Amino acid sequence: NAGVTQTPKFQVLKTGQSMTLQCAQDMNHEYMSWYRQDPGMGLRLIHYSVGAGITDQGEVPNGYNVSRSTTEDFPLRLLSAAPSQTSVYFCASRGTVSSPLHFGNGTRLTVT
Amino acid sequence: EDQVTQSPEALRLQEGESSSLNCSYTVSGLRGLFWYRQDPGKGPEFLFTLYSAGEEKEKERLKATLTKKESFLHITAPKPEDSATYLCAAPGTDSGGYQKVTFGIGTKLQVIP
Numbered sequence: 001n002a003g004v005t006q007t008p009k010f011q012v013l014k015t016g017q018s019m020t021l022q023c024a025q026d027m028n029h030e031y032m033s034w035y036r037q038d039p040g041m042g043l044r045l046i047h048y049s050v051g052a053g054i055t056d057q058g059e060v061p062n063g064y065n066v067s068r069s070t071t072e073d074f075p076l077r078l079l080s081a082a083p084s085q086t087s088v089y090f091c092a093s094r095g096t097v098s099s100p101l102h103f104g105n106g107t108r109l110t111v112t
Numbered sequence: 113e114d115q116v117t118q119s120p121e122a123l124r125l126q127e128g129e130s131s132s133l134n135c136s137y138t139v140s141g142l143r144g145l146f147w148y149r150q151d152p153g154k155g156p157e158f159l160f161t162l163y164s165a166g167e168e169k170e171k172e173r174l175k176a177t178l179t180k181k182e183s184f185l186h187i188t189a190p191k192p193e194d195s196a197t198y199l200c201a202a203p204g205t206d207s208g209g210y211q212k213v214t215f216g217i218g219t220k221l222q223v224i225p
Contacts, residue, residue, distance in 0.1 A: 042215035090155050097211040100146050103155030
């Protein structure tokens, strides 16, 4: 059972570079979301999707873009990386609005 | 603003020494409470959902309880493999009607043999 798969596991970027973090789930979940986790702070919501073609902003959306062309995939794009985006990024999915979130194992991103 | 506060931030126990972790919350449109376990370098792993005050859930050495203002994760006779960060999360409803989930910072538990 793959669940939620994130790639890459680690990434180092220079300031100003762009990249896409990949997320795929095989549970046919409608709801998907991206979080970042920083020391001393709880998981913070970046963007979320309630179904294919539907996305919206979370708590900390600036500097990130998302799209949802299929139920399975929900990539996160960093447009122009900044050191403040150094973090661990988690993708999560859930089947219904009241279900618990299922997380991937994260991407550790360092921006120099 | 929705808030989830966990205490203590870190806890060190001897193997077999029982204790409790606390999670207090103020979340609008609260729809239950989640507990997760997170190991280093991994994503949070779901443990329990609690929906109403007085509810209890158990899994091996862990028991989660819920009141109207807080939740406790009781760890009975812990073993070194219980060492992890335990996260509390409260699903609520934001102004747009979306079911967002607010997370606490977590309690880092270390169980010493």
